[in-house]
Amino acid sequence: MDYINAIVLLLNYIFVPALAYGSQLALGAIFVTLIYGILRFANFATGDMMSFGTMVTILFTWYFQSLGISLGILPTALIAIPFAIIFMVGYMLLIDKFVFKYYRVSKSPPVQLAMVSIGVMFVTQAVVRIIIGPSDRRFFDGEKFLIKAGEFKEMTGLNEGLAIKSTQVITIVVTLILVSALFWFLNKTKTGKSMRAYSDNEDLALLSGIDPKKIVMITWIIAGVLATIGGALYGLDKSFKPFTYFNNMLPIFAAAIVGGIGNPFGAFLGGYVIAFSEILLTYAYKKFFMYLLPESLEPNTLVQLLSTDYKFAVSFSILVIVLLYRPSGIFKGKIL
């Protein structure tokens, strides 16, 4: 019985939260990696683009709520997301046309594009804060829990409860659907294949008649979808605050690089690597050992490897280690 309790404990505090957080990171990381692989620059505006998408989602959610539209137990935001995506894609294409295109056409070095993306970051951040303000927003409605801790305890008769929030399930399900659709697109369709060809070798791709304009446009469209959904899922699960989104850019970058930048599948797994290591290393295992060990051996400290204050530091340290020993990432991206 104790063993089951210990496992449920880990499931509740580590596995489920990490899976949801990892999915949110993974979507962002695929976004970063696509931009890097096809447009060839590190996009420092990632976090703020995600917060822009989330902001539009929130505005639509409020609008639908005021109309009285709802999905019952599911959050209203789910209907708002498709509309937000349209706005987001429009915004991205606009930015590309007025900002990035010039540097792409004049073949500027990647560093310059990265600097330009900092300008975009400033502007996007300002737009988001001017429209919705810098404060914390919650826009979740519907049923909060799929399984409540108390109900789980009653059902199984265990000491430990397992609480699963509906947002966590939505996050994981949506991520899986989206990512499988994306990989199907990249690997099976003609456009997807030409995107991969363009990312792999630009000159050869151009030579074989691939239209670069179309590739770039589709990249931004996919990026818009990923940014909006990733951002909205994070906001549903936790809450929306522009500053948090800006900060989330850092673990997202870590995930993309750990997974091997330019490699979408690596970025997908990288998100989970970062999320799990952050939570595994900062969890206090005291209760876990209390279930497993006999009473005489019970630990009297928290058995916590690092304090939760260092959550971000964990992912950055992993990144630094990966950069040093395997600059191409765990799952072989471009060798940089």
Added chain:
Amino acid sequence: MRKNLNVIAAYTIMMGLIILVGIFQSWNIALSIFNLCLISAVMTMGANIQWGYAGLINFGIMGYTALGGLAAVLISVDPVQEAWSAGGSNILLSLLLIIGMVLAVRYILKKYEKSKVRTYIIATIIIAGIIIIRFVSEPGIEAIEEVDPAKTGFLGGFGLPIIFSWIVGALFAGGLAFIIGKVALGLRADYLAIATLLISEIVIAIIKHEDWLTRGVKNVIGLKRPAPYEVNLQQTDWFINLVERFNLSKLNLITDLTERQAALNQFVIEGSSIFVKLCYSGLFLIVVIILLILTQKALYSPWGRMMRAIRDNEEAANAMGKNVVKQHLLIFVLGSAIVGIAGAMLVTQDGLFTPGSYRPMRYTFLIWVMVIVGGSGNNFGAILGGFVVWFLWIESAPIGLYLVNLTTAGLADTHFLKVHLIESVPYFRFLMMGIGLLLIMRYRPKGILPEKIEIK
């Protein structure tokens, strides 16, 4: 003279703007803008010698600034005796253990050939070391943090004059840059940017949460000052006389004696804070001028030519027998050390150290905007960038308010759009910075004062 006309013109306009603020808003605001402009100028000089001279991207400016600030705390605060007796020995022991660990790893790295066994041994040493250090330091840290947590709860510093911290801040930042440089300089440009950004976040995380060293988010307030205190100034005779002489014409207009005294008191209070700010301006100006002379000399020296050669063509410079790796590391350390000075200056001016206020937007990206806007590779340009951008950063809120009032003049004062826009005026600064950066990068990619290389 003719050649430098644009430099002179740009600086005259800039000073004119600050003087205008002095006339229309207040001299206090103008001087605090000027002081922070000077500090920003030091930071941009640091970033400029890395990016402009050598083409190295350093997005870790925030980390070095914070380390400079930490130096100010560690140098100027008086030591907390009880904390030292409570946990000092544990901390010193852990410090020795860390040094021992590093030496052991170095010894193994030198002594044995690269192999799997060596990697495992090093990993074991590091992991075992960390566990031992945690066991040694934990009780010490707890004891230190329990010493009067509302007021101290940390080890304190050395109780020296705060000016020394400017040098120590440079050493701290340079030391960190040395470690980072050793680790990360081999990476490609945008990887280096991301790596330094993340490392600086780690530095901030440590400063924020190691309360025994920095008091963390509880902040350290009331640091010593290199300048006199306003309260003391208001009671010294020579200062009152000085203020009286300055405002004689205004004071003579008042005939009533008590009123005259009241007016004088008001002038003295205003004058004292301006005087203190002027003291800081003097100190900062000295630093800026010294650094400017040094960096200008370096730029036109053979070393500066070599750096530009390395920046423009690494392979060719390498083929000419220049040690690219070593020079990159050197300039990385030098630039970061300058940023460290600026960090210490900033904390000196504020008189308080708030680890929570270090955010990448303000301390990394804004500095980069300054360098790009001003003109990378040109010291005068970088300093000008510091001035222009900081000026706009502060003054964008009033400008934004003016614009909002102008565009929404037709709306009623209670109209929701107008209220909302006026509430969000502080964020217009981000908009201005972003649009400014994008415009400069597009239409004047070398900055306001572009790099000019004359062979002397």
